[in-house]
Amino acid sequence: MKIKIAGAGAGKTTSMAESIIHLCSETEEYLKIFCITFTNSAAKCIREKIITHYGYIPENIVISTIHSFLYREFIRPYYYLLYNKQYIRISTINLPEKVQYKNYAIGGLESRNILHQTLIPKRAKWIIVKKSNDIKAIKEKRAIILKQFKSYCKAICIDEAQDIDNDMLEIVIALDRIGIPVVLMGDPKQDLNGYKCLRKLVKKYPQATEYITFCHRCPQKHLDLANLIIPEKEKQHSDKQEGIISVIFSSENKCEELVSNGNFDLKYISKKQGIYETHENGKTEDIKENIFEELIVPIREKFPNTTELDLMRFSYYLTEKLLKNYASLKNEKEAMKQTFGKIYLDKKVYAKIIDLISKKTQNNRKEVISISSIDVIKGQEGNKCLFILTNDLAEYMFGKKEDDTVFKNKLYVALTRSLNELVIYVTPEVECKYGRDLINSFKNFYSISLIKNIS
Numbered sequence: 001m002k003i004k005i006a007g008a009g010a011g012k013t014t015s016m017a018e019s020i021i022h023l024c025s026e027t028e029e030y031l032k033i034f035c036i037t038f039t040n041s042a043a044k045c046i047r048e049k050i051i052t053h054y055g056y057i058p059e060n061i062v063i064s065t066i067h068s069f070l071y072r073e074f075i076r077p078y079y080y081l082l083y084n085k086q087y088i089r090i091s092t093i094n095l096p097e098k099v100q101y102k103n104y105a106i107g108g109l110e111s112r113n114i115l116h117q118t119l120i121p122k123r124a125k126w127i128i129v130k131k132s133n134d135i136k137a138i139k140e141k142r143a144i145i146l147k148q149f150k151s152y153c154k155a156i157c158i159d160e161a162q163d164i165d166n167d168m169l170e171i172v173i174a175l176d177r178i179g180i181p182v183v184l185m186g187d188p189k190q191d192l193n194g195y196k197c198l199r200k201l202v203k204k205y206p207q208a209t210e211y212i213t214f215c216h217r218c219p220q221k222h223l224d225l226a227n228l229i230i231p232e233k234e235k236q237h238s239d240k241q242e243g244i245i246s247v248i249f250s251s252e253n254k255c256e257e258l259v260s261n262g263n264f265d266l267k268y269i270s271k272k273q274g275i276y277e278t279h280e281n282g283k284t285e286d287i288k289e290n291i292f293e294e295l296i297v298p299i300r301e302k303f304p305n306t307t308e309l310d311l312m313r314f315s316y317y318l319t320e321k322l323l324k325n326y327a328s329l330k331n332e333k334e335a336m337k338q339t340f341g342k343i344y345l346d347k348k349v350y351a352k353i354i355d356l357i358s359k360k361t362q363n364n365r366k367e368v369i370s371i372s373s374i375d376v377i378k379g380q381e382g383n384k385c386l387f388i389l390t391n392d393l394a395e396y397m398f399g400k401k402e403d404d405t406v407f408k409n410k411l412y413v414a415l416t417r418s419l420n421e422l423v424i425y426v427t428p429e430v431e432c433k434y435g436r437d438l439i440n441s442f443k444n445f446y447s448i449s450l451i452k453n454i455s
Contacts, residue, residue: 002181002184005234007189009215009216012160012187013042016183020046020050024060032062034153036156036157038067044161050063066257075123083138088113091289112296156183158182175202178391187411189230189234213234215236217381220241221243222418226249243418245423247443250425258371264423265382270410295319295349298343299314302344332354381417383418389424
């Protein structure tokens with residue numbers, strides 16, 4: 001196992017691509033190199049790097065998301081063999097936050113042999129590692145499956161490894177144990193889920209860990225600030241000595257004017273709160289997928305003899321029709337009436353769909369300021385960035401808290417997005433809690449400029 005810890009702007013994608021190219025140069029053509037990551041966009045970036053080098057993707061290099069890899073190589077071909085159940089497809093719907101509703105939704109999908117994407121690592125773990133009540137026959141089959149996979153796998157390269165959860169952690173350790181080379185590239189300081197699994201691997205395999213501390217993105221001034229909250233071995237340095245960090249107090253500048261007129265490439269906050277509305281990527285598609293899944297059951301009850309494919313087609317048709325009607329009528333109940341007519345919907349299903357299409361309505365309150373969450377801008381960069389500082393992150397910036405948490409990691413991400421200029425906007429809550437004297441002393445010590453009037 002090889003673990004590479006690389007901070008923000010360290011060129012993780014380039015380094016991962018180089019590792020893959022090196023492995024490919026010494027690999028027989030029949031052996032596959034799997035490069036897996038957590039998002040389609042990350043997979044696309046690596047794919048582009050490989051194409052830049054070769055002009056194409058060699059047949060023995062397989063680039064995909066982790067979920068696709070686990071489903072394609074393990075769940076689809078082997079889950080039935082071990083547990084006598086065959087999944088027909090994957091669902092990506094947003095699950096309810098409350099556990100009881102979440103389990104109900106998952107149970108509904110499972111009853112139709114549909115696997116929710118969040119369960120893919122757990123199901124794959126049952127195949128690769130263990131399930132608590134496995135009998136001897138299953139263990140014997142597992143050994144055969146792993147032997148088969150090892151016969152055509154040269155190595156597994158995992159990008160953005162800070163996002164692996166406990167199930168994936170067990171998978172990685174198990175594959176390493178049977179002799180499959182595993183290369184992990186990631187930054188535990190950008191773990192915004194709180195899994196801490198990459199940290200666990202570093203602790204378990206310290207001799208296999210390499211630290212890449214050079215930053216190609218941020219000026220050293222920005223890194224000096226970020227270095228205050230990260231481990232000694234991971235402190236970063238840069239050749240870029242120029243750079244600007246500014247502080248703006250909310251009492252002297254209106255945030256809405258700043259957002260509108262500041263010409264920022266990125267504008268972000270810890271999370272949605274107060275007047276700050278965070279926009280998430282893919283919201284409309286998520287709503288569409290959720291409505292589709294809610295409609296499957298009542299349609300099946302209405303047309304019990306219909307094939308699964310026709311059920312899916314009809315559900316998608318009704319979903320599209322509903323959203324079109326809602327866009328035209330601007331009324332949830334009228335849109336439901338126009339769409340479904342005499343098709344009976346259970347009260348719970350009806351209420352869920354009403355709630356979903358209501359979420360599609362944009363918030364038009366004048367006082368709302370629309371910006372991005374830190375979770376969304378992770379991986380992005382810009383020449384000029386606006387960071388809205390709230391109390392949950394301020395306590396880490398000013399040294400009031402030091403424990404390793406998601407909030408600390410969010411602060412690190414927030415401080416390392418800019419190529420040149422970072423503007424920190426101090427909200428009224430932060431100014432009230434910490435006071436001007438403390439903020440100004442902090443600002444003066446780290447040579448941060450004060451902007452009194454943005455205009």
